[in-house]
Amino acid sequence: MSLTDKFGRRITDLRVSITDRCNYRCVYCRSGEEDVKFSELPMQDYVRLVRVFVSLGIEKVRITGGEPLLRKELLPMVEELAALTTAQPGKSGAAKQLDVAITTNGHLLAKLAEPLRHAGLSRVTVSMDAVDPAKFVRMTRVSNGYDAVVAGIRAAKRAGLEPVKVNAVILRGFNEDQIIPFARFSRDEGVIVRFIEFMPLEEERLWAPDVVVGYNEMLDILNSFRPLVPLPATSAGETAMRYTFDDGIGEVGIIAPVSKAFCGACSRVRLTSDGKMRTCLFSQSDHDLYGVLQRGGSDADLAAFIEKTIEKKEARHHIGEAGFLKPSRSMVHIGG
Ligand code: SAM
Numbered sequence: 001m002s003l004t005d006k007f008g009r010r011i012t013d014l015r016v017s018i019t020d021r022c023n024y025r026c027v028y029c030r031s032g033e034e035d036v037k038f039s040e041l042p043m044q045d046y047v048r049l050v051r052v053f054v055s056l057g058i059e060k061v062r063i064t065g066g067e068p069l070l071r072k073e074l075l076p077m078v079e080e081l082a083a084l085t086t087a088q089p090g091k092s093g094a095a096k097q098l099d100v101a102i103t104t105n106g107h108l109l110a111k112l113a114e115p116l117r118h119a120g121l122s123r124v125t126v127s128m129d130a131v132d133p134a135k136f137v138r139m140t141r142v143s144n145g146y147d148a149v150v151a152g153i154r155a156a157k158r159a160g161l162e163p164v165k166v167n168a169v170i171l172r173g174f175n176e177d178q179i180i181p182f183a184r185f186s187r188d189e190g191v192i193v194r195f196i197e198f199m200p201l202e203e204e205r206l207w208a209p210d211v212v213v214g215y216n217e218m219l220d221i222l223n224s225f226r227p228l229v230p231l232p233a234t235s236a237g238e239t240a241m242r243y244t245f246d247d248g249i250g251e252v253g254i255i256a257p258v259s260k261a262f263c264g265a266c267s268r269v270r271l272t273s274d275g276k277m278r279t280c281l282f283s284q285s286d287h288d289l290y291g292v293l294q295r296g297g298s299d300a301d302l303a304a305f306i307e308k309t310i311e312k313k314e315a316r317h318h319i320g321e322a323g324f325l326k327p328s329r330s331m332v333h334i335g336g
Contacts, residue, residue, distance in 0.1 A: 001087035002057035003306075005279075005313040010267060012059040013237065016046055017273040017335025018077070019066035024105050025141035026129065028169050029331050031203040032141060038066070039274035041290065043073040047080050049271060049289060052302045059086045060099040062125075064335045066273060069108040075119045078102075082120025103127065103167075103336060107145055109152025113159040124156045125165040129174075131181035139175060153191060164191045167255075170213040171198050171206075179218060180225045187250035194240050194253035200319060201281065201331035209320065215241075215256035222252060237267035257281075263316035269309075270335055277306065278334055279313035282327045287312070 003011040021038040022030060050061055061081055068074060081100045090096035099122050106126040113124070126149065129139040133146040156164045166185070170176055179195060186193040195218050200207040222228055222243070231242040231251065239262055240253030256262075263280075270278040275290025287309040292301050318324045327334070 001055065003310055005310050007313070007315055009265070009313070010057075011269055011310055011313070012057065013062070013268040014050065014053050014058045014060070015062045015064050015268060015270045015335050016050060017065050017271065017333075018043070018046055018063055018068050018071050018074070020273045020333050020335075021070055022065065022067045022105070022332060023070060023107055023142070024067065024145065026105075026127075026169075027139055027141065027174065027204070027206060028129075028171055028198055028202050029336075030141075039272075040071070041273065041275055043071070043077045045275065045290070045293060046271070047077060048299075049275065049293065049302065050081060051084065052299050053269075053271075053306060054084050054098055055087055055299075056303055056306060057087050058098075059088070059096070060101065062101045062103060064103040066332055066335070067105055067107070068102055069104050069112055074112075075115055078116060078119040078121050082122075099123075101125065104152075105140075105145075106149035106152035106156075108148075110148060110155045113152065113155035113161060117159040117161055121161060123163070123165070124161045125167055126153050126156065127167045127169075128153070129168045129170075130178045131185050132178060135175055135178060153189065157190065163251075166191050166193045167196055168193065169196045169198055170218065172211050172213050176213045176217075176221070179221045183222055183225050183245075183250060183252055186252055187245070192242075192251045192253060194255055196255045197258040199257055199281070199331075200324075200326050201334070201336075203330045203332065212258050214259040215254050216259070218254050228252075237265050257317070258319050261316060261319070263314075266313075269313070272329070272333065272335055277309050278329075279309060280317060280327075281331075281334060282317040282319070283314065284325060284328050286328065 019040045021035050084098040085095040101123040103125045130136040136146045182193045226245040228243040240255045242253045276286035277289045278286045
């Protein structure tokens, strides 16, 4: 069983948002307002939907949000998902375990890293946008996060959730001066740091072409620190261009959805925290998969809906082109 869209792209990755609540207010994502309304489904409903996706050919599930570590029933959910096997067996012909990863801001990770590993989580990506504590506060708009996040990253390493990846969204005027400190952080802490171009997915109106620090500029900054040496992609749908330095210490990556879009190799679909399917971050609409479940649909009905929706997957996004429309939802409501 495998899922392929009308452009021949194999769809193997599912991002599932399990809440659109967040304890951070990152400037490139959230408004400064507190969350008063949010949407979350019972965890068993996400599990049922993921099961159907996996039966159709999904091989990797990334749990995201909002902040996924805020959900109390996260550990049993990870346990259930990690026990699933993929529709396609592994190379040896033996059953292959579903790859379950999480993206988190890391605030609650120090305590949860070890239990998550036990529950069967394979990897974790931590979002952290500054190495300088004062800049960290300016980016996240929370005052007590920095030490907790660094402790979370270290706990994830100790728990064996490796390689630990740290994602930093770079915005001109906010944190472009953090690129070199992050290169040092990668070398000192033994983590992979990936710099992400800012996309127009925020709740506030901050995005403009000149706020984006593009791939070439990031590359120049990193090369001015130490010469970069390219590394091969680890998978076909790899979104980051990977590098180490001339002495082989540290690993950095650049994810450049704006200046070097990778839509041609996109293998992803998304499930929002309210159970809608999205075929692209920049879709103008979403598809009410949860509605099928609520109307008493069978797993076969859910599967048919998923297959029909994947046929609608867009060829590419249009950021930076005349007539570009912001997507129908912001990142926190889609699930990054
Ligand atoms: N709360 C979790 C976290 O902080 O990783 C998961 C959700 S967050 C929305 C997922 C990812 O989306 C983070 O790595 C975040 O940096 C990224 N993100 C959010 N808004 C973005 C934007 N406008 N452009 C690029 N990346 C963005």
